[in-house]
Amino acid sequence: MLELKNIAWSLPGGEEIIKNIDLKLDDGKLIVVTGPNGGGKTSLAKLIAGIETITSGQIIFDGKDITKLDVTERAKSGIAFAFQQPVRFKGLCVHDVLNLAAGEELAELAACDLLGKVGLCANEYLNRELNSSLSGGEIKRIEIATVLARKAPLSIFDEPEAGIDLWSFSRLVETFENLRKQGTGTLLVISHQERILNIADEIVVIANGRVRTAGPREEILPSLLQGEVAPFCPYGKEERK
Amino acid sequence: MNDITKELLSMISDFDEKFDGAFNIREDSSCAGRKSTENIKIENKKDEPGIEIHIKPGTKGEKVYIPACVTHSDVDDLVYNDFYVGEDADITIVAGCGVHSDGEEDARHNGIHRFFLEKNSHVLYEEKHIGVGNGTGAKRIDPVTDIYLADDASMEMDTVQLSGVDTSIRKTSATLGARAKLIVRERIMTDGNETAKTEFEVLMNGEDCAADLMSRSVARGNSYQEFLSTLNGKNRCTGHSECDAILVDNGTVNAAPALEASHLDAALIHEAAIGKIAGEQILKLRTLGLTEEEAQERIIQGFLK
Ligand SMILES: Nc1ncnc2c1ncn2[C@@H]1O[C@H](COP(=O)(O)OP(=O)(O)OP(=O)(O)O)[C@@H](O)[C@H]1O
Numbered sequence: 001m002l003e004l005k006n007i008a009w010s011l012p013g014g015e016e017i018i019k020n021i022d023l024k025l026d027d028g029k030l031i032v033v034t035g036p037n038g039g040g041k042t043s044l045a046k047l048i049a050g051i052e053t054i055t056s057g058q059i060i061f062d063g064k065d066i067t068k069l070d071v072t073e074r075a076k077s078g079i080a081f082a083f084q085q086p087v088r089f090k091g092l093c094v095h096d097v098l099n100l101a102a103g104e105e106l107a108e109l110a111a112c113d114l115l116g117k118v119g120l121c122a123n124e125y126l127n128r129e130l131n132s133s134l135s136g137g138e139i140k141r142i143e144i145a146t147v148l149a150r151k152a153p154l155s156i157f158d159e160p161e162a163g164i165d166l167w168s169f170s171r172l173v174e175t176f177e178n179l180r181k182q183g184t185g186t187l188l189v190i191s192h193q194e195r196i197l198n199i200a201d202e203i204v205v206i207a208n209g210r211v212r213t214a215g216p217r218e219e220i221l222p223s224l225l226q227g228e229v230a231p232f233c234p235y236g237k238e239e240r241k
Numbered sequence: 242m243n244d245i246t247k248e249l250l251s252m253i254s255d256f257d258e259k260f261d262g263a264f265n266i267r268e269d270s271s272c273a274g275r276k277s278t279e280n281i282k283i284e285n286k287k288d289e290p291g292i293e294i295h296i297k298p299g300t301k302g303e304k305v306y307i308p309a310c311v312t313h314s315d316v317d318d319l320v321y322n323d324f325y326v327g328e329d330a331d332i333t334i335v336a337g338c339g340v341h342s343d344g345e346e347d348a349r350h351n352g353i354h355r356f357f358l359e360k361n362s363h364v365l366y367e368e369k370h371i372g373v374g375n376g377t378g379a380k381r382i383d384p385v386t387d388i389y390l391a392d393d394a395s396m397e398m399d400t401v402q403l404s405g406v407d408t409s410i411r412k413t414s415a416t417l418g419a420r421a422k423l424i425v426r427e428r429i430m431t432d433g434n435e436t437a438k439t440e441f442e443v444l445m446n447g448e449d450c451a452a453d454l455m456s457r458s459v460a461r462g463n464s465y466q467e468f469l470s471t472l473n474g475k476n477r478c479t480g481h482s483e484c485d486a487i488l489v490d491n492g493t494v495n496a497a498p499a500l501e502a503s504h505l506d507a508a509l510i511h512e513a514a515i516g517k518i519a520g521e522q523i524l525k526l527r528t529l530g531l532t533e534e535e536a537q538e539r540i541i542q543g544f545l546k
C-alpha cells in the first residue's frame with residue numbers, strides 16, 4: 001500500500017505546487033488520477049517516484065517510510081514510472097532498455113510479449129535505437145513497455161494515451177484491464193480518457209495542487225462526466241473563487 | 242611473439258592463438274609472423290620499413306590482419322604500409338594497434354597507411370587502438386591514412402580508441418573518384434590527461450561521389466579532444482560530417498568541421514553537438530533502478546557502441 005501523508009511540494013521560489021495531499025492507494029487496485037491541465041498530476045507522480053522531493057509530509061510504501069529515498073532506491077523498492085514525455089537515447093536500442101527495466105536479459109519471446117502489450121511488433125522495433133527517428137506514439141508505447149517490463153508492485157503511467165493511435169490505445173486499455181485482473185501490482189494511471197476512467201477501481205481528481213475529490217469510480221465518474229461539455233472542468237481552477 | 246603481444250592482439254582483434262587468413266604481425270618494429278594467401282600477397286618494402294599488401298582483382302570475402310604492437314617503453318616505431326586492392330575485390334582489413342609501456346620512456350607507434358582501391362573494389366577497414374601498462378612513459382599512437390578511391394570504389398573505415406592512449410594524432414585524407422564512396426565511423430574516449438586529435442580531409446573530385454564521416458567521442462577527466470574535418474566538394478557530390486561529443490568531469494572537446502565547395506551541385510552538410518549527458522536520460526535509467534554512476538556508464542557505453 002502507498003500512503004501519502006499530508007505531502008506538499010514548493011518550488012525553490014516558494015510557489016506551492018502540491019498542497020497537503022493525503023491519499024491511500026490499496027494494493028492491486030487500478031487508480032486513475034485526472035483533473036485539469038497544470039493541476040499537479042505529473043508533479044504528484046514525480047514526488048512518488050522520487051524525481052522531485054516533497055517539502056513536507058511523509059510517503060509510506062509497503063509499511064516503509066520512503067520519504068528520504070532517492071530515485072534509484074525508490075525504483076529498487078518497487079516503484080516504476082512511465083514518463084509523460086519519454087526520453088530519447090542515442091545508442092540504446094529498445095531491447096537494451098527493456099533489459100535494463102527487467103533487470104535481466106530478456107529472451108526475444110519475452111520482449112515480444114511486452115511490446116505486444118502496447119501494440120508494437122518486436123521484429124520491427126527490438127533493434128531500433130531510442131533516438132529521434134522514432135515517432136511520438138512509438139516512443140510513448142516503448143516507454144510504457146519499459147514500465148510493464150519492471151513488473152513492479154506500483155506502476156505509475158503518466159498520460160499513457162497521449163499521442164497513441166486508436167488501435168494501440170484499445171490494446172493498452174486491455175493490457176491495463178488484464179493487469180488489474182491479475183492484481184499483482186497497484187496501477188496508478190494519470191489520464192484524461194473516459195475509457196481509462198471506465199476501468200478504474202478508484203478515481204482521484206487533482207486540481208490546483210489539491211485532491212478535489214476521490215473515491216470509487218461509481219461515485220466519482222457520473223459527476224465528472226456531467227462537466228464533459230462545459231467550457232472548463234468542473235473541478236478546475238475557475239471553481240476556486 | 243611475446244606474451245604481451247598475444248594479449249594486445251586479443252584486445253585489438255579476434256586473435257585466438259592464430260589468425261584465419263592472410264596476416265602480418267608487427268612487434269616492436271620487427272615482423273613476428275606473416276602469411277600470404279593465394280589472393281593476398283604480403284611482402285617487405287624495399288626502401289623503407291613496412292609492407293606492401295597486394296590483393297588480386299576479384300578477391301571476395303577474405304580477411305587480412307595487419308596488427309602492430311609496441312610491448313615496452315623506449316620503442317618509437319614508424320612503419321609505411323601500402324595496400325593495393327584490385328578491381329572488383331571485396332575484402333576486410335583488420336588493423337589495430339596496441340601499445341604497452343612499462344618504463345619512463347615513451348612507447349609510440351606511428352603507422353602510415355596508404356590505400357589504393359581500384360575500380361569497383363570495396364574495403365571494410367577495422368582499426369582498434371589501445372594503450373596498457375603502468376609505465377610512466379607516454380603511450381602514443383599517431384596513424385596517418387591516405388586513401389585513393391578509383392571510380393565506383395568504396396571504403397568503410399571503422400576506428401575505435403577507448404582507453405589508455407596518452408596522446409594520439411590521427412590524420413586521414415581521401416581522394417574520391419566518380420561514384421566512389423567513403424564512410425568513416427570513429428569512436429574515441431579519453432580520460433585523465435589524455436589528448437586525441439583527429440583530422441580528416443576529403444577531396445571529392447569525382448562526379449556523384451559521396452562521403453560520410455561520423456565521429457562519436459567522450460572526453461572525461463581532464464582530457465582534451467580535437468576534431469577537424471574538411472569536406473571539399475569539387476564536383477556533383479554529397480558529403481556529410483557529424484561530430485557528436487559527450488563531456489564528463491572536466492573534459493574538453495573542440496570540434497571544427499569545415500566545408501568547402503567549388504561546384505554548384507556539391508551538397509555538403511555538417512553537424513556538431515557537444516554537451517554533457519542529458520539529465521533526463523540519467524533520470525530515466527535511475528527510475529529503472531540504476532544508480533547515477535551506472536546510468537552514466539550505460540549511456541556512454543551505448544553511445545560509443
Ligand atoms: N519545475 C517546475 N518549475 C515551475 N513550475 C512547475 C514545475 N513543475 C511543475 N510546475 C507547475 O506546476 C503546475 C502543475 O504541473 P504538472 O505538470 O504537475 O501538471 P499536470 O496536472 O500534470 O498537467 P497536464 O495535465 O498538463 O499534464 C503547473 O502549473 C506547472 O507549470
Ligand SMILES: [Mg+2]
Pocket residue numbers: 041042043084158
Ligand atoms: Mg502532466
